[in-house]
Amino acid sequence: MLSIVVPTYNEAENIPELVARLQQVLQGLVYEIIIVDDNSPDETAAVCSALSSEFPLRLLQPRGRPRDLALSVVEGIRAAAFDIILVMDADLSHPPDKIRTMLKAIEDSPGVFVIGSRYIAEGSFDRQWSLWRFLNSHLATLMASPLTSCSDPMSGFFMFSRTRIDPATLNPIGYKIGLEILIRGEFDSIVEIPIRFKDRKIGQSKMDFNEQLKYLRHLRRLYLHRFGSFAELFLFGLVGASGFVVDILFYYLCQTLGASHLLARALSFWPAVSWNWALNRRVTFSERERRPRVRQWSEFVISSLMGFGINYGLYALLTTQVSFFTAHRLAALILGVAAASCFNFIASSLLVYSNTRN
Ligand SMILES: Nc1nc2c(ncn2[C@@H]2O[C@H](COP(=O)(O)OP(=O)(O)O)[C@@H](O)[C@H]2O)c(=O)[nH]1
Ligand SMILES: [Mg+2]
Structure with a gap:
């Protein structure tokens, strides 16, 4: 018994063929198809309603939140009637004829996460990708590599048992729902099935620059989940390094404007420390309580001076x-910088950006 969750946005022309192909390969099995559509302006609703009289298909149209692929999948998982969940795209990029192999893997060991992979032996792409898309996909995979050993966590084609995750713990944003479930779920192992990923024939990809920014925010959440304070320390270090650049830029700018090098040194500290404070507030500790700005900035300056x-x-x-x-x-000098960085991080984490003060 299988629940197939298909997120869609403007896929009215692809859904009939997808549903027919699923019917072909799944004959004899009990299954349902849940189309989670983000209120597409095309004919999706009408197409689904026509298909639902002939096929085991349901349409969900969540409202009251911005369009989001990953959240749509979470809603589909919540609504599913069965425990075995398959997530796949509507554009026929994912081969339905691999579903039975995936099911077999779950039946053999129910605790596994099964994923259709393009990057293992026998996995492939339909045709040449543009260099841009290729680099993008590989860079995204590389950035996730400290989180999982899976070769293709970006593939949107995966199957798992819902008993292995608590949907309440899922907190995704953007596209990479497979990665989210893989990291937050309790799986015994990952089974990768090679797939040939086909380019869509109809409609357009919804992947854009905005989705890539969302991916960075999503990765940040997953790193914090997996590595806790170490991830914060890493972000704090990145912010510190960027502040160092600001410091140097202002140091030269002040001198260009006529300040002496000693005065320039004293002045450039302020934009740099403010930059660090703002970025730590927005990135490193963005989940922490929002404390009044002026007071928090002053405390950050004091802790930086102590550092x-x-x-x-x-x-x-x-x-x-x-x-x-x-x-x-x-x-x-290096020991001094290291000790000061540790002090700054601890003071920031426990005091300046702490949750318990007001
Ligand atoms: N519900 C929902 N589905 C989406 C959204 N964006 C994309 N999709 C669906 O997610 C699947 C993958 O998207 P696609 O644009 O093909 O991405 P690509 O394969 O990476 O180019 C398709 O079935 C899309 O219709 C969204 O914002 N909400
Ligand atoms: Mg696609």
Whole structure:
């Protein structure tokens, strides 16, 4: 017994063929097709209503939220009548004739996550992709590689048992719902089935730049989920590195405008520290409580100045008191920066951006 969840947006012309192909390959099985349509302006609703008299098909049209593929799939999973769920695209990119192989894998071991993969042996694409699409797909996969060993977590063609996830824990955004379920679910292992991914014949892809930005936000959530404070530390480091660039730019800008190098050094600190504060508020700790800006900024400045004190103090102490560092000043400088960064991160995480203060 199988529930097939198909997210759609403007796929009215593809749905009849998809449904007919599913009927062909699934004869003798009990299954349902749940079309989760984000209120497409085309004929999707009429097409589905006509098909539903002949095929086991239901149409869901969620309202009250912006269009989102991943959220549509979550809604489809919630509405499914059966525990075994298959997610696939409507545009016939995913081969229905692999479904029985996928089902067999789940029947053999119900705890697995089965995914149709383009990147393992015998998996392939229909025709040459543009370099842009190719790079995009590979870069997206590479960025997810610390999260999963799956070779193609971006494939939207996968099957799993709903008993292995709690839909309430899913918090996706954008396109990569397979990755979301894979990371948040409790699966024993991943089974990859090679597929030939076909380019759509009808209609248009809805993948665009905005979806790629959403993917970065989605990845951030998954990294925080999987790596907790380490992911925050990593983001804090990235923000710090970008602040360093701001610092240098202003340092030169001030001098170009006539300031002395000492004055330029003192001035460029302020835009850099403000940049860091704002980005940490928006990116690193964006899930934390929103505290009043001026007060939080002031605390961030104080903690940064204390960090600088530690940085400078440690450098001075080591290079005057420890003979090794007298000879290796760069090592002292690096230790100073590392200690100050740790201090800054801890102060930010526990105090400046903490949840428990107001
Ligand atoms: N419900 C819903 N489905 C979507 C949305 N965007 C795309 N889809 C569907 O998701 C599947 C994959 O989208 P597609 O545009 O083909 O992406 P591509 O294969 O990466 O080019 C198709 O069935 C689309 O109709 C959306 O915002 N909401
Ligand atoms: Mg497609």
